[in-house]
Amino acid sequence: MDSTYKNILIKAYKNINSFKDEGQLATYIPELANVDPSMFGVHMTKIDGSNFGAGDYLEKFSIQSIAKVLTLTLAYKIIGEDLWKRIDVEPSGTKFDSLLLLETYKGIPRNPFVNSGAIVICDILISLLDNAKEEFLDFIRDISDLPDLTYSDKIADSEKKTGYKNVALCNFLKSFGNIKNEPDDVLDFYFDICSLEMTCQQLSQTFTFLANKGVKISDGKKVISKNKTKRINALMLTCGFYDESGEFAFRVGLPGKSGVGGGIVALYPDNYSIAVWSPQLNKHGNSYKGMELLENVTTHSELSIF
Numbered sequence: 001m002d003s004t005y006k007n008i009l010i011k012a013y014k015n016i017n018s019f020k021d022e023g024q025l026a027t028y029i030p031e032l033a034n035v036d037p038s039m040f041g042v043h044m045t046k047i048d049g050s051n052f053g054a055g056d057y058l059e060k061f062s063i064q065s066i067a068k069v070l071t072l073t074l075a076y077k078i079i080g081e082d083l084w085k086r087i088d089v090e091p092s093g094t095k096f097d098s099l100l101l102l103e104t105y106k107g108i109p110r111n112p113f114v115n116s117g118a119i120v121i122c123d124i125l126i127s128l129l130d131n132a133k134e135e136f137l138d139f140i141r142d143i144s145d146l147p148d149l150t151y152s153d154k155i156a157d158s159e160k161k162t163g164y165k166n167v168a169l170c171n172f173l174k175s176f177g178n179i180k181n182e183p184d185d186v187l188d189f190y191f192d193i194c195s196l197e198m199t200c201q202q203l204s205q206t207f208t209f210l211a212n213k214g215v216k217i218s219d220g221k222k223v224i225s226k227n228k229t230k231r232i233n234a235l236m237l238t239c240g241f242y243d244e245s246g247e248f249a250f251r252v253g254l255p256g257k258s259g260v261g262g263g264i265v266a267l268y269p270d271n272y273s274i275a276v277w278s279p280q281l282n283k284h285g286n287s288y289k290g291m292e293l294l295e296n297v298t299t300h301s302e303l304s305i306f
């Protein structure tokens, strides 16, 4: 990777690493409370394949809600625009697990990235595929060129034991007719996709297709059309950080997606994908240092979509 980018990443990493972390671990999923809170890594992959990482970028972590972009990609690829009959494309302005607007909008989630929207996507995939759990894994292994990617049973089981809010969301959606399968099956699949583990390097590599008009950078294979890529990126920009999506666009200026494991992935279309991990979260459930680092990178590189 060219030295300008490397230097920007190294400087940003060192700078933010010296900050006092103002975030907290996500303890509502018991297994996530066992993560070393001092972990901090970043990795960038450019669409020419060059890449560079700093800090703990080779450590695996739970990608949690970042997986929602990948389930959306697969469902959207298969059923196209019919998807939007069951999920809207508006920012929610609420926390990721809020029940509030579901009643107002009669069981239509505001967008695919709040938990309710991602649960509906899981339901859609279960209806479309013979074995959603295995076929989704095949899909992400294929788009990432990472055949070893897998779910963490430990994390999925931990969330299954305590995920009462998601159980409530799924049953509430079912009462409006927006869940077609058994809620238990849908929730099992939802907890599985949230338990996926990746390193920052693997995550930035996996997301390069969204920075490359829907095309894999390794072999030129189309993952999803240009138009659908535009829409997925638009959703990441407007809804990727829940009630902090405006703040992320304002400070960082890139489409991105966060997870309560402390990961964030962001894209600069036609240029690069970047993944950062620091497990301590701000009050909106987004990585505190992760956001600081990405703001530093786009400010010093003077490269953002705006």
Ligand SMILES: NC(=O)CC[C@H](N)C(=O)O
Pocket (backbone or CB within 6 Å): 063, 064, 065, 066, 096, 097, 115, 159, 166, 194, 258, 259, 260, 261, 285
């Ligand atoms: N924002 C997130 O990463 C939330 C995902 C988490 N599995 C949950 O449903 O609560």
